[in-house]
Amino acid sequence: MRLPRWAGSLGAKTAAFITVMCCALAALLGVLVHVSVTNQTVGQARELALDRLAEATAAYEAGDTLVPGTGVDPVGLPAQLRALAAAGGRGTMVGEYRGRPTMWAAGPVDGGRAIAVEVDYSQGKRTIDGLDRAIVWSSALAIGATLLVGALAVTRVTRRLHATAQVARRISAGDLDARVDDPRTKQPARPQDEVAAVAAALDSMAASLQSKLLSEQRFTADVAHELRTPLTGLHAAAELLPPGRPTELVRDRVAALRTLTEDLLEISRLDAGRERLDLDTEQLAALAERVVRASGTDSDVRVVRDAHVETDRRRLERVLGNLVANAHRHGRAPVVLTVDGPAVTVRDHGDGYPAYLVEHGPQRFRTEGGTRGHGLGLTIALGQAEVLGAGLEFGNAPDGGACARLTLPQGKPGAQGLPDGAV
Template sequence: MRHRIRLPAWTATLTWKAAVFITLMCCGLAALLGGLVHSAMTNQTIGAAREKALDRLDRITQAYEAGTRTPRGEGIDPKALPAELRAYASTGRRGTRVGELRDKRVMWAAGPADRDGVIAAAVDYSASEQTIADLDRAILGSSVLAIGGTLLIGAVGVTRITRRLHQTAQVARRISAGDLDARVDDAARARDEVAAVSDALDIMAASLQRKLEAERRFTADVAHELRTPLTGLNAAAELLPPGRPAELVRDRVQAMRALTEDLLEISRLDTRSERPELDSYDLAELAARTIRASGTDTRLTVLSSRVVETDHRRVERILGNLVANAHKHGAAPVTVTVDAATVTVTDAGPGFPDYLLTSGPQRFRTEGMNKGHGLGLTIAAGQARALSATLTFTNRPEGGAEATFTLTPPPPLPPTPHP
């Protein structure tokens, strides 16, 4: 029986989460360092331009006081002087501001004149602006390269880790599917946290394998050991005089023999030594024959029938156990529906217990006041697995249990080459 785990439509893998985290960290670090470098270099460049402008203002002031003609566009109250700087200098203080002079970017410096208002001077600022722009481009380019390199290195490192985690997860799924020989063997290649998890999984798998093999050996040994005394007990019961006590003894002996045969069958299914004997059969006919053999009041509904390639003995064993379980633990009416290669067994009882819907049939476990040794559905699931078929258990919304058995068609034969 296959238990399917449904995953969300979109799941962020560890690789992508790590890549996004590394990218955000790199971007944050690059922005911080770039901002610090930009601020420092910009302040230094602007400071140098201001010093040049103030030095030129001193020279212009000296020329003005000496009566020498000042350069065009500079001197007393030049028209291109920014209004904010003009107002600031009018208060008797000296200051600087970036502006324009004859369509060029300049750094203005202005201060108060003795009698005539404001005197100002300007130096070329375009080279300083170009230096700041080049610096910003260099910071941006180096940040992109650093982020790309760090992301690439981080992705490679994280991918190696996630690949090992995926391998560990695949081995865990193989173990849960019954491949108890599967191992990760990652601890021999690395010594880190992932290797510790892989090693713990291998140890758990080995321990589980030992326990299951001991349980299987115990089950098989008990069943084999019971056969001989049960045969003798059955022969002795046949010698009892007719009467109610003899009937009770024979009935219990038959129950013990059935339990012993079930245990032997489970033991063979556990060892996966069973090989189906395939042939062509009509699935609806197999279902009808199973119902007749059960001797129960079971309704058969055939929506569509199909000839299938299967082992009729195993199919009848599966359907017989499903029908018997429906009558024993469910309620009438019990219906067997055949639709192509799918057979559905339904009843009107309380439905399957939660543990069975979650984890599948468990041997020797029944729910509530139900009586029996609880091996029927376990055998059905094992026989379905031997046929590579699917057997699922659900509860119907309107009430009652529903077991669905689907035969998987065999793979198509390869085309015969023409001579």
């Protein structure tokens, strides 16, 4: 049987541990007190019974009349004690006589008979029973109070741990400004516990990571800006070259460098988080058709269900254009762009995305199999999709081919989907 999720929390485990330890301690102390008081009470009653037995034995031997509560072979005498006295021994035993607890003491007399004394043990029994009830109630109160105090103390710790975990999740999601800012880390004079140490380490790690990423972003942006000027000069010079195959190669390489530079600048802007949306309502099927026409590729557009979406047209065209270009560059025809409500799927029929890309997403300057490209197209598509608030998922179709699915936020309230094939 699987335990509920809350059973695995630190608070639940601590509460269970405190409860078990308190119960064990209460049981141990209760048993010790019970045994001690019981021995003392029984010992006092035994001494009294033996004293009366000695007096009764002396009176019997002197021929005096026995006092009430004493007798020879009385009816209620326990059989074990009767046998002990008949064998010449003396002893005591607690039993029931006439519906009340009784301490018996018995010894031998002539004729193999037993002389016995009964002492009322009701008060001792009530004392022990009352003590047991007091032990149970006090133990329950002590366990409850300890559990309450322990829960409060653990809750404070778990609250801080949850806050630290939340900050860690925000950092992993890209919010590098997130910090725990535990007040204990700002006051060195205060004792530093383990949670404060974890919080301080997380804040230090986040600050270091943010500094390195910002340095890389600045480097990327600076390199792209510095390349722009010489590339502009190269482009102008290439246009002055005489026609011919060498000129075409130079122009092609210059164009590739300009594209790479513009991609690096776009990535640096996405990394900096300075992009702003220019929202408008767009018809998704018509926008997909424009993207395919602008790409100059032989791609099919299929409309299962058209929709209006509120989005940034330029950025959405950039995302879909990169997906279509990647499908033609690294996949095989036919390339199909399917519009199904606010979701657009771009699929080719090639070998599919590499395993690392499906699992971890696109990585800059990484391609598989020696294919052309710098691995920036899908990176830009993913970054622009995040700016749009859309989800971009990469996978492989069961029957082969790469499949990228872009899911856009719904349009303005009241926007209605269009009939299939409507433009």
